[in-house]
Amino acid sequence: MAITASMVKELREQTGAGMMDCKKALNETNGDMEEAVNFLREKGMAKAQKKADRVAAEGLTAVETDGEHAVIIELNAETDFVAKNENFVALVSTIAKEILKNKPADVEAALQLETEDGVQLETFINDQIAKIGEKISLRRFEVVSKGDNEAFGAYLHMGGQIGVLTHVEGTTDEAVAKDVAMHVAAINPQYVTRDEVPKEQVDQEREVLKQQALNEGKPENIVEKMVEGRLKKFFEQVCLLDQEFVKDSDQTVEQYLKSQGATVKSFVRYEVGEGMEKRDENFADEVMSQVKK
Known part of the structure:
Protein backbone atom coordinates (compact mmCIF):
# COMPACT_ATOMS: atom_id res chain seq x y z
CA MET A 1 0.00 0.00 0.00
CA ALA A 2 1.30 3.46 -0.90
CA ILE A 3 2.07 5.52 2.18
CA THR A 4 0.95 9.13 1.77
CA ALA A 5 2.12 12.29 3.52
CA SER A 6 -1.33 12.73 5.08
CA MET A 7 -1.10 9.26 6.63
CA VAL A 8 2.29 10.10 8.12
CA LYS A 9 0.90 13.39 9.43
CA GLU A 10 -2.10 11.66 11.03
CA LEU A 11 0.13 9.10 12.76
CA ARG A 12 2.46 11.82 14.02
CA GLU A 13 -0.49 13.70 15.51
CA GLN A 14 -1.71 10.55 17.25
CA THR A 15 1.61 9.42 18.67
CA GLY A 16 4.02 12.36 18.77
CA ALA A 17 6.67 10.18 17.14
CA GLY A 18 9.11 11.49 14.51
CA MET A 19 8.22 11.69 10.84
CA MET A 20 10.64 8.99 9.70
CA ASP A 21 9.55 6.68 12.55
CA CYS A 22 5.91 7.13 11.52
CA LYS A 23 6.71 6.41 7.89
CA LYS A 24 8.59 3.25 8.87
CA ALA A 25 5.73 2.11 11.11
CA LEU A 26 3.20 2.55 8.30
CA ASN A 27 5.43 0.65 5.88
CA GLU A 28 5.88 -2.16 8.39
CA THR A 29 2.11 -2.44 8.93
CA ASN A 30 1.07 -1.94 5.29
CA GLY A 31 -0.66 1.33 6.09
CA ASP A 32 -2.83 0.03 8.94
CA MET A 33 -3.11 3.06 11.23
CA GLU A 34 -4.08 1.13 14.37
CA GLU A 35 -1.29 -1.40 13.89
CA ALA A 36 1.16 1.42 13.20
CA VAL A 37 0.25 3.04 16.51
CA ASN A 38 0.83 -0.26 18.28
CA PHE A 39 4.13 -0.69 16.45
CA LEU A 40 5.36 2.68 17.69
CA ARG A 41 4.18 1.98 21.22
CA GLU A 42 5.98 -1.35 21.27
CA LYS A 43 9.15 0.40 20.13
CA GLY A 44 8.72 3.06 22.80
CA MET A 45 8.41 5.81 20.21
CA ALA A 46 4.92 6.96 21.16
CA LYS A 47 5.60 7.74 24.79
CA ALA A 48 6.08 11.40 24.05
CA GLN A 49 2.43 11.80 23.07
CA LYS A 50 1.25 11.08 26.61
CA LYS A 51 3.09 14.18 27.72
CA ALA A 52 2.26 16.44 24.78
CA ASP A 53 -0.43 18.45 26.60
CA ARG A 54 1.67 19.13 29.68
CA LYS A 146 29.43 38.72 12.81
CA GLY A 147 32.05 40.32 10.59
CA ASP A 148 35.57 41.64 11.03
CA ASN A 149 36.37 43.75 14.12
CA GLU A 150 33.30 42.42 15.89
CA ALA A 151 32.77 40.11 18.86
CA PHE A 152 30.17 37.92 20.52
CA GLY A 153 29.48 38.04 24.23
CA ALA A 154 27.90 35.03 25.94
CA TYR A 155 26.64 34.94 29.50
CA LEU A 156 24.53 32.37 31.35
CA HIS A 157 23.05 33.28 34.72
CA MET A 158 22.06 30.69 37.33
CA GLY A 159 23.34 27.85 35.18
CA GLY A 160 21.26 28.89 32.20
CA GLN A 161 18.01 30.22 33.70
CA ILE A 162 18.85 33.43 31.86
CA GLY A 163 20.96 33.42 28.70
CA VAL A 164 22.29 36.41 26.81
CA LEU A 165 24.09 36.71 23.48
CA THR A 166 25.49 40.14 22.58
CA HIS A 167 27.02 41.27 19.29
CA VAL A 168 29.36 44.26 19.44
CA GLU A 169 31.36 46.02 16.74
CA GLY A 170 34.50 48.11 16.91
CA THR A 171 36.40 45.51 18.91
CA THR A 172 37.27 41.81 18.87
CA ASP A 173 37.57 41.71 22.66
CA GLU A 174 35.06 39.11 23.84
CA ALA A 175 35.48 40.33 27.43
CA VAL A 176 33.88 43.65 26.46
CA ALA A 177 30.98 41.88 24.79
CA LYS A 178 30.57 39.61 27.82
CA ASP A 179 30.49 42.62 30.17
CA VAL A 180 27.54 43.95 28.17
CA ALA A 181 25.89 40.50 28.22
CA MET A 182 26.15 40.44 32.02
CA HIS A 183 24.52 43.87 32.16
CA VAL A 184 21.68 42.75 29.87
CA ALA A 185 21.10 39.67 32.03
CA ALA A 186 20.86 41.80 35.17
CA ILE A 187 18.91 44.84 33.97
CA ASN A 188 16.83 43.39 31.11
CA PRO A 189 16.67 46.29 28.62
CA GLN A 190 14.19 46.01 25.76
CA TYR A 191 16.07 47.96 23.09
CA VAL A 192 19.63 48.97 22.22
CA THR A 193 18.97 52.66 21.43
CA ARG A 194 16.14 55.18 21.71
CA ASP A 195 15.67 55.01 17.94
CA GLU A 196 14.51 51.40 18.26
CA VAL A 197 11.63 52.23 20.63
CA PRO A 198 8.37 52.24 18.61
CA LYS A 199 6.89 55.73 18.20
CA GLU A 200 3.54 54.47 19.49
CA GLN A 201 5.17 53.34 22.74
CA VAL A 202 6.94 56.68 23.22
CA ASP A 203 3.74 58.62 22.46
CA GLN A 204 1.77 56.52 24.93
CA GLU A 205 4.39 57.01 27.63
CA ARG A 206 4.49 60.76 26.97
CA GLU A 207 0.70 60.99 27.30
CA VAL A 208 0.72 59.03 30.58
CA LEU A 209 3.45 61.25 32.00
CA LYS A 210 1.56 64.36 30.89
CA GLN A 211 -1.62 63.25 32.64
CA GLN A 212 0.34 62.39 35.78
CA ALA A 213 1.84 65.88 35.86
CA LEU A 214 -1.55 67.52 35.30
CA ASN A 215 -3.11 65.36 38.01
CA GLU A 216 -0.38 66.56 40.36
CA GLY A 217 -1.65 70.10 39.77
CA LYS A 218 1.39 71.27 37.84
CA PRO A 219 0.91 74.40 35.69
CA GLU A 220 0.47 73.59 32.02
CA ASN A 221 3.30 75.88 31.01
CA ILE A 222 5.86 73.66 32.77
CA VAL A 223 4.21 70.29 32.17
CA GLU A 224 5.97 69.77 28.83
CA LYS A 225 9.40 70.32 30.36
CA MET A 226 8.54 67.92 33.19
CA VAL A 227 7.35 65.31 30.73
CA GLU A 228 10.58 65.44 28.72
CA GLY A 229 12.60 65.09 31.92
CA ARG A 230 10.57 62.09 33.04
CA LEU A 231 10.71 60.60 29.55
CA LYS A 232 14.48 60.50 29.93
CA LYS A 233 13.95 58.18 32.91
CA PHE A 234 11.73 55.99 30.74
CA PHE A 235 14.47 55.63 28.12
CA GLU A 236 16.94 54.75 30.88
CA GLN A 237 14.66 51.89 31.88
CA VAL A 238 14.19 50.36 28.43
CA CYS A 239 17.26 51.34 26.35
CA LEU A 240 20.56 49.56 26.89
CA LEU A 241 22.87 52.45 25.96
CA ASP A 242 21.06 54.88 28.29
CA GLN A 243 21.39 52.66 31.37
CA GLU A 244 23.91 52.97 34.18
CA PHE A 245 26.52 50.29 33.57
CA VAL A 246 25.97 47.53 36.11
CA LYS A 247 29.72 47.12 36.75
CA ASP A 248 30.35 50.87 37.12
CA SER A 249 27.37 53.09 37.92
CA ASP A 250 29.46 56.22 37.32
CA GLN A 251 29.07 55.70 33.57
CA THR A 252 26.40 54.55 31.17
CA VAL A 253 26.72 51.48 29.00
CA GLU A 254 27.25 53.76 26.01
CA GLN A 255 30.11 55.56 27.80
CA TYR A 256 31.72 52.25 28.74
CA LEU A 257 31.54 51.04 25.14
CA LYS A 258 32.96 54.30 23.80
CA SER A 259 35.94 53.89 26.15
CA GLN A 260 36.53 50.54 24.45
CA GLY A 261 36.00 51.91 20.95
CA ALA A 262 32.91 49.75 20.56
CA THR A 263 29.15 49.84 20.17
CA VAL A 264 26.35 47.26 20.37
CA LYS A 265 24.81 45.91 17.18
CA SER A 266 22.30 43.63 18.88
CA PHE A 267 21.51 41.49 21.89
CA VAL A 268 19.24 38.53 22.60
CA ARG A 269 18.10 37.78 26.16
CA TYR A 270 16.17 34.61 26.97
CA GLU A 271 14.74 33.94 30.42
CA VAL A 272 13.46 30.40 30.85
CA GLY A 273 9.68 30.23 30.83
CA GLU A 274 9.09 33.96 30.43
CA GLY A 275 5.57 34.57 29.18
CA MET A 276 4.57 30.95 29.84
CA GLU A 277 2.18 29.61 32.45
CA LYS A 278 4.30 27.70 34.93
CA ARG A 279 3.11 24.71 36.89
CA ASP A 280 2.07 25.42 40.47
CA GLU A 281 1.62 21.97 41.91
CA ASN A 282 2.34 20.40 45.25
CA PHE A 283 5.09 17.85 44.69
CA ALA A 284 3.79 15.48 47.36
CA ASP A 285 0.31 15.56 45.82
CA GLU A 286 1.81 14.80 42.40
CA VAL A 287 3.70 11.81 43.76
CA MET A 288 0.57 10.48 45.46
CA SER A 289 -1.43 10.91 42.26
CA GLN A 290 1.10 8.69 40.47
CA VAL A 291 1.00 6.09 43.26
CA LYS A 292 -2.78 5.84 42.98
CA LYS A 293 -2.68 5.09 39.25
Whole structure:
Protein backbone atom coordinates (compact mmCIF):
# COMPACT_ATOMS: atom_id res chain seq x y z
CA MET A 1 0.00 0.00 0.00
CA ALA A 2 1.30 3.46 -0.90
CA ILE A 3 2.07 5.52 2.18
CA THR A 4 0.95 9.13 1.77
CA ALA A 5 2.12 12.29 3.52
CA SER A 6 -1.33 12.73 5.08
CA MET A 7 -1.10 9.26 6.63
CA VAL A 8 2.29 10.10 8.12
CA LYS A 9 0.90 13.39 9.43
CA GLU A 10 -2.10 11.66 11.03
CA LEU A 11 0.13 9.10 12.76
CA ARG A 12 2.46 11.82 14.02
CA GLU A 13 -0.49 13.70 15.51
CA GLN A 14 -1.71 10.55 17.25
CA THR A 15 1.61 9.42 18.67
CA GLY A 16 4.02 12.36 18.77
CA ALA A 17 6.67 10.18 17.14
CA GLY A 18 9.11 11.49 14.51
CA MET A 19 8.22 11.69 10.84
CA MET A 20 10.64 8.99 9.70
CA ASP A 21 9.55 6.68 12.55
CA CYS A 22 5.91 7.13 11.52
CA LYS A 23 6.71 6.41 7.89
CA LYS A 24 8.59 3.25 8.87
CA ALA A 25 5.73 2.11 11.11
CA LEU A 26 3.20 2.55 8.30
CA ASN A 27 5.43 0.65 5.88
CA GLU A 28 5.88 -2.16 8.39
CA THR A 29 2.11 -2.44 8.93
CA ASN A 30 1.07 -1.94 5.29
CA GLY A 31 -0.66 1.33 6.09
CA ASP A 32 -2.83 0.03 8.94
CA MET A 33 -3.11 3.06 11.23
CA GLU A 34 -4.08 1.13 14.37
CA GLU A 35 -1.29 -1.40 13.89
CA ALA A 36 1.16 1.42 13.20
CA VAL A 37 0.25 3.04 16.51
CA ASN A 38 0.83 -0.26 18.28
CA PHE A 39 4.13 -0.69 16.45
CA LEU A 40 5.36 2.68 17.69
CA ARG A 41 4.18 1.98 21.22
CA GLU A 42 5.98 -1.35 21.27
CA LYS A 43 9.15 0.40 20.13
CA GLY A 44 8.72 3.06 22.80
CA MET A 45 8.41 5.81 20.21
CA ALA A 46 4.92 6.96 21.16
CA LYS A 47 5.60 7.74 24.79
CA ALA A 48 6.08 11.40 24.05
CA GLN A 49 2.43 11.80 23.07
CA LYS A 50 1.25 11.08 26.61
CA LYS A 51 3.09 14.18 27.72
CA ALA A 52 2.26 16.44 24.78
CA ASP A 53 -0.43 18.45 26.60
CA ARG A 54 1.67 19.13 29.68
CA VAL A 55 3.21 22.52 30.38
CA ALA A 56 6.98 22.64 29.97
CA ALA A 57 8.04 26.01 31.36
CA GLU A 58 11.28 25.07 33.11
CA GLY A 59 14.49 24.25 31.30
CA LEU A 60 17.72 25.91 30.24
CA THR A 61 19.16 28.42 27.82
CA ALA A 62 22.46 27.82 26.06
CA VAL A 63 24.84 29.78 23.85
CA GLU A 64 27.23 28.21 21.34
CA THR A 65 29.73 30.09 19.19
CA ASP A 66 31.79 28.97 16.22
CA GLY A 67 33.95 31.60 14.56
CA GLU A 68 31.68 33.96 12.63
CA HIS A 69 28.42 32.57 13.98
CA ALA A 70 26.69 32.08 17.32
CA VAL A 71 23.35 30.72 18.53
CA ILE A 72 21.26 31.11 21.65
CA ILE A 73 18.48 28.61 22.38
CA GLU A 74 15.86 27.82 25.00
CA LEU A 75 14.94 24.18 25.64
CA ASN A 76 12.08 23.50 28.03
CA ALA A 77 11.20 20.68 30.41
CA GLU A 78 8.43 20.34 32.98
CA THR A 79 10.47 20.56 36.18
CA ASP A 80 13.55 22.34 37.43
CA PHE A 81 14.80 18.97 38.71
CA VAL A 82 15.02 17.54 35.19
CA ALA A 83 16.51 20.78 33.83
CA LYS A 84 19.49 20.22 36.13
CA ASN A 85 19.93 16.60 35.03
CA GLU A 86 23.22 16.00 33.20
CA ASN A 87 21.38 14.25 30.36
CA PHE A 88 19.19 17.31 29.82
CA VAL A 89 22.22 19.62 29.94
CA ALA A 90 23.92 17.47 27.30
CA LEU A 91 20.74 17.50 25.19
CA VAL A 92 20.64 21.31 25.21
CA SER A 93 24.26 21.46 24.07
CA THR A 94 23.70 18.90 21.30
CA ILE A 95 20.68 20.73 19.92
CA ALA A 96 22.45 24.10 20.05
CA LYS A 97 25.43 22.73 18.12
CA GLU A 98 23.20 21.18 15.45
CA ILE A 99 21.30 24.44 14.98
CA LEU A 100 24.54 26.44 14.83
CA LYS A 101 25.95 24.08 12.21
CA ASN A 102 22.87 24.04 9.98
CA LYS A 103 21.30 27.46 10.68
CA PRO A 104 17.64 26.51 10.09
CA ALA A 105 15.07 29.25 9.52
CA ASP A 106 12.78 28.40 12.43
CA VAL A 107 11.93 25.79 15.08
CA GLU A 108 9.93 23.66 12.64
CA ALA A 109 12.88 23.50 10.26
CA ALA A 110 15.26 22.79 13.15
CA LEU A 111 13.23 19.73 14.18
CA GLN A 112 13.72 18.28 10.70
CA LEU A 113 17.53 18.42 10.95
CA GLU A 114 19.51 15.21 11.22
CA THR A 115 22.14 14.68 13.89
CA GLU A 116 25.58 13.29 13.11
CA ASP A 117 24.14 9.83 13.79
CA GLY A 118 21.53 10.33 11.07
CA VAL A 119 18.63 10.70 13.51
CA GLN A 120 16.07 13.43 12.92
CA LEU A 121 16.26 16.03 15.69
CA GLU A 122 12.56 15.69 16.46
CA THR A 123 12.99 11.93 16.87
CA PHE A 124 16.10 12.48 18.98
CA ILE A 125 14.13 14.76 21.34
CA ASN A 126 11.24 12.28 21.53
CA ASP A 127 13.69 9.54 22.46
CA GLN A 128 14.92 11.74 25.31
CA ILE A 129 11.33 12.34 26.42
CA ALA A 130 10.92 8.57 26.74
CA LYS A 131 14.15 8.27 28.72
CA ILE A 132 13.78 11.31 30.95
CA GLY A 133 10.04 10.99 31.49
CA GLU A 134 8.97 14.60 30.92
CA LYS A 135 7.76 16.73 28.05
CA ILE A 136 10.71 18.47 26.38
CA SER A 137 10.31 21.17 23.75
CA LEU A 138 12.58 23.41 21.72
CA ARG A 139 10.92 26.76 22.30
CA ARG A 140 13.07 29.24 20.40
CA PHE A 141 16.51 30.09 19.08
CA GLU A 142 18.34 32.83 17.22
CA VAL A 143 21.44 32.53 15.05
CA VAL A 144 23.68 35.63 14.81
CA SER A 145 26.54 36.31 12.38
CA LYS A 146 29.43 38.72 12.81
CA GLY A 147 32.05 40.32 10.59
CA ASP A 148 35.57 41.64 11.03
CA ASN A 149 36.37 43.75 14.12
CA GLU A 150 33.30 42.42 15.89
CA ALA A 151 32.77 40.11 18.86
CA PHE A 152 30.17 37.92 20.52
CA GLY A 153 29.48 38.04 24.23
CA ALA A 154 27.90 35.03 25.94
CA TYR A 155 26.64 34.94 29.50
CA LEU A 156 24.53 32.37 31.35
CA HIS A 157 23.05 33.28 34.72
CA MET A 158 22.06 30.69 37.33
CA GLY A 159 23.34 27.85 35.18
CA GLY A 160 21.26 28.89 32.20
CA GLN A 161 18.01 30.22 33.70
CA ILE A 162 18.85 33.43 31.86
CA GLY A 163 20.96 33.42 28.70
CA VAL A 164 22.29 36.41 26.81
CA LEU A 165 24.09 36.71 23.48
CA THR A 166 25.49 40.14 22.58
CA HIS A 167 27.02 41.27 19.29
CA VAL A 168 29.36 44.26 19.44
CA GLU A 169 31.36 46.02 16.74
CA GLY A 170 34.50 48.11 16.91
CA THR A 171 36.40 45.51 18.91
CA THR A 172 37.27 41.81 18.87
CA ASP A 173 37.57 41.71 22.66
CA GLU A 174 35.06 39.11 23.84
CA ALA A 175 35.48 40.33 27.43
CA VAL A 176 33.88 43.65 26.46
CA ALA A 177 30.98 41.88 24.79
CA LYS A 178 30.57 39.61 27.82
CA ASP A 179 30.49 42.62 30.17
CA VAL A 180 27.54 43.95 28.17
CA ALA A 181 25.89 40.50 28.22
CA MET A 182 26.15 40.44 32.02
CA HIS A 183 24.52 43.87 32.16
CA VAL A 184 21.68 42.75 29.87
CA ALA A 185 21.10 39.67 32.03
CA ALA A 186 20.86 41.80 35.17
CA ILE A 187 18.91 44.84 33.97
CA ASN A 188 16.83 43.39 31.11
CA PRO A 189 16.67 46.29 28.62
CA GLN A 190 14.19 46.01 25.76
CA TYR A 191 16.07 47.96 23.09
CA VAL A 192 19.63 48.97 22.22
CA THR A 193 18.97 52.66 21.43
CA ARG A 194 16.14 55.18 21.71
CA ASP A 195 15.67 55.01 17.94
CA GLU A 196 14.51 51.40 18.26
CA VAL A 197 11.63 52.23 20.63
CA PRO A 198 8.37 52.24 18.61
CA LYS A 199 6.89 55.73 18.20
CA GLU A 200 3.54 54.47 19.49
CA GLN A 201 5.17 53.34 22.74
CA VAL A 202 6.94 56.68 23.22
CA ASP A 203 3.74 58.62 22.46
CA GLN A 204 1.77 56.52 24.93
CA GLU A 205 4.39 57.01 27.63
CA ARG A 206 4.49 60.76 26.97
CA GLU A 207 0.70 60.99 27.30
CA VAL A 208 0.72 59.03 30.58
CA LEU A 209 3.45 61.25 32.00
CA LYS A 210 1.56 64.36 30.89
CA GLN A 211 -1.62 63.25 32.64
CA GLN A 212 0.34 62.39 35.78
CA ALA A 213 1.84 65.88 35.86
CA LEU A 214 -1.55 67.52 35.30
CA ASN A 215 -3.11 65.36 38.01
CA GLU A 216 -0.38 66.56 40.36
CA GLY A 217 -1.65 70.10 39.77
CA LYS A 218 1.39 71.27 37.84
CA PRO A 219 0.91 74.40 35.69
CA GLU A 220 0.47 73.59 32.02
CA ASN A 221 3.30 75.88 31.01
CA ILE A 222 5.86 73.66 32.77
CA VAL A 223 4.21 70.29 32.17
CA GLU A 224 5.97 69.77 28.83
CA LYS A 225 9.40 70.32 30.36
CA MET A 226 8.54 67.92 33.19
CA VAL A 227 7.35 65.31 30.73
CA GLU A 228 10.58 65.44 28.72
CA GLY A 229 12.60 65.09 31.92
CA ARG A 230 10.57 62.09 33.04
CA LEU A 231 10.71 60.60 29.55
CA LYS A 232 14.48 60.50 29.93
CA LYS A 233 13.95 58.18 32.91
CA PHE A 234 11.73 55.99 30.74
CA PHE A 235 14.47 55.63 28.12
CA GLU A 236 16.94 54.75 30.88
CA GLN A 237 14.66 51.89 31.88
CA VAL A 238 14.19 50.36 28.43
CA CYS A 239 17.26 51.34 26.35
CA LEU A 240 20.56 49.56 26.89
CA LEU A 241 22.87 52.45 25.96
CA ASP A 242 21.06 54.88 28.29
CA GLN A 243 21.39 52.66 31.37
CA GLU A 244 23.91 52.97 34.18
CA PHE A 245 26.52 50.29 33.57
CA VAL A 246 25.97 47.53 36.11
CA LYS A 247 29.72 47.12 36.75
CA ASP A 248 30.35 50.87 37.12
CA SER A 249 27.37 53.09 37.92
CA ASP A 250 29.46 56.22 37.32
CA GLN A 251 29.07 55.70 33.57
CA THR A 252 26.40 54.55 31.17
CA VAL A 253 26.72 51.48 29.00
CA GLU A 254 27.25 53.76 26.01
CA GLN A 255 30.11 55.56 27.80
CA TYR A 256 31.72 52.25 28.74
CA LEU A 257 31.54 51.04 25.14
CA LYS A 258 32.96 54.30 23.80
CA SER A 259 35.94 53.89 26.15
CA GLN A 260 36.53 50.54 24.45
CA GLY A 261 36.00 51.91 20.95
CA ALA A 262 32.91 49.75 20.56
CA THR A 263 29.15 49.84 20.17
CA VAL A 264 26.35 47.26 20.37
CA LYS A 265 24.81 45.91 17.18
CA SER A 266 22.30 43.63 18.88
CA PHE A 267 21.51 41.49 21.89
CA VAL A 268 19.24 38.53 22.60
CA ARG A 269 18.10 37.78 26.16
CA TYR A 270 16.17 34.61 26.97
CA GLU A 271 14.74 33.94 30.42
CA VAL A 272 13.46 30.40 30.85
CA GLY A 273 9.68 30.23 30.83
CA GLU A 274 9.09 33.96 30.43
CA GLY A 275 5.57 34.57 29.18
CA MET A 276 4.57 30.95 29.84
CA GLU A 277 2.18 29.61 32.45
CA LYS A 278 4.30 27.70 34.93
CA ARG A 279 3.11 24.71 36.89
CA ASP A 280 2.07 25.42 40.47
CA GLU A 281 1.62 21.97 41.91
CA ASN A 282 2.34 20.40 45.25
CA PHE A 283 5.09 17.85 44.69
CA ALA A 284 3.79 15.48 47.36
CA ASP A 285 0.31 15.56 45.82
CA GLU A 286 1.81 14.80 42.40
CA VAL A 287 3.70 11.81 43.76
CA MET A 288 0.57 10.48 45.46
CA SER A 289 -1.43 10.91 42.26
CA GLN A 290 1.10 8.69 40.47
CA VAL A 291 1.00 6.09 43.26
CA LYS A 292 -2.78 5.84 42.98
CA LYS A 293 -2.68 5.09 39.25
